Amino acid sequence: xxxxxxxxxxxxxxxxxxxxxxxxxxxxxxxxxxxxxxxxxxxxxxxxxxxxxxxxxxxxxxxxxxxxxxxxxxxxxxxxxxxxxxxxxxxxxxxxxxxxxxxxxxxxxxxxxxxxxxxxxxxxxxxxxxxxxxxxxxxxxxxxxxxxxxxxxxxxxxxxxxxxxxxxxxxxxxxxxxxxxxxxxxxxxxxxxxxxxxxxxxxxxxxxxxxxxxxxxxx
Numbered sequence: 001x002x003x004x005x006x007x008x009x010x011x012x013x014x015x016x017x018x019x020x021x022x023x024x025x026x027x028x029x030x031x032x033x034x035x036x037x038x039x040x041x042x043x044x045x046x047x048x049x050x051x052x053x054x055x056x057x058x059x060x061x062x063x064x065x066x067x068x069x070x071x072x073x074x075x076x077x078x079x080x081x082x083x084x085x086x087x088x089x090x091x092x093x094x095x096x097x098x099x100x101x102x103x104x105x106x107x108x109x110x111x112x113x114x115x116x117x118x119x120x121x122x123x124x125x126x127x128x129x130x131x132x133x134x135x136x137x138x139x140x141x142x143x144x145x146x147x148x149x150x151x152x153x154x155x156x157x158x159x160x161x162x163x164x165x166x167x168x169x170x171x172x173x174x175x176x177x178x179x180x181x182x183x184x185x186x187x188x189x190x191x192x193x194x195x196x197x198x199x200x201x202x203x204x205x206x207x208x209x210x211x212x213x214x215x216x217x218x219x
Contacts, residue, residue, distance in 0.1 A: 073192065074159075077199050078179040081207040085214045087166040087174040091147045093214045094164055094176075103209035106202050124158070128198065129191050159183035176210075178203060 083090050093099070097120050101107045106126040113119045124135045137157030144150050151163035160182040167175040180203065184192045 074181055074183050075192070075196050076179065076181045077196050077203065078177065079200060079203045079207060080175060080177045081204070081211065082169060082173060082175050083211050083214060084173055085211075085218050086172055087147045087168050089218050090174050090176055090214055091150070091166050093210070093217050094150055095144075097141075099213070103213045104202075104206040105209075106206075119155070122157075126202075129188070129194070131187070133188075135185065158185065176207065178207065 085093075097110045098112060100110050106124050107122065108125040109121075109123045111121045113121070118141050120139050120141070122137050122139055124133070126133050135158040137154040137160065139152045139154050139160075142151045142153065147166060149163060149165050151161075153161040160180065162178070162180040164179075165177040167177070169175055180199070184195060188195060
């Protein structure tokens with residue numbers, strides 16, 4: 001049994017200036033845009049941070065049009081592992097969503113909605129980076145390809161999506177490829193560069209546990 005991992009970081013936006021000045025005919029307007037680091041240090045709302053200051057007039061401060069100073073980035077992490085079970089067994093075991101918390105270290109619970117079995121409520125709890133990290137999300141399982149592919153996307157909560165692919169390696173073994181894509185939560189933005197290597201380790205540990213889970217199921 002062997003495992004490999006790859007990951008990609010996709011930053012979508014950075015702030016390169018601490019401020020931008022714009023002058024008009026009647027007044028000098030100063031638009032102050034805090035740097036990304038300073039933004040993380042403050043928990044003020046956009047309305048509190050972004051104001052138009054009119055100098056030389058007695059007008060009250062008024063907010064400018066809505067503007068998001070930080071666009072969180074998406075990251076992708078892929079791990080592979082050879083399993084000593086055929087694709088059909090691995091696929092059936094991974095399709096048991098409520099059992100995932102038994103072998104994936106950071107998933108605390110998965111609950112399938114009774115009236116909509118394609119939907120499931122997920123909870124994540126883990127201690128890392130000096131914090132007790134807790135997130136939840138509602139996910140929809142997309143149309144699977146039996147014994148070949150399972151994939152999903154979140155509808156609410158922590159933004160994420162992913163897929164599991166199964167490749168036959170022989171009559172009694174297969175290669176499982178797990179890809180997870182997620183939006184970096186704001187609370188973890190200061191350690192964004194460390195997230196993917198950390199997640200890679202967790203996913204590999206999870207697949208090692210899954211390999212044992214699948215072998216026991218087959219037995």
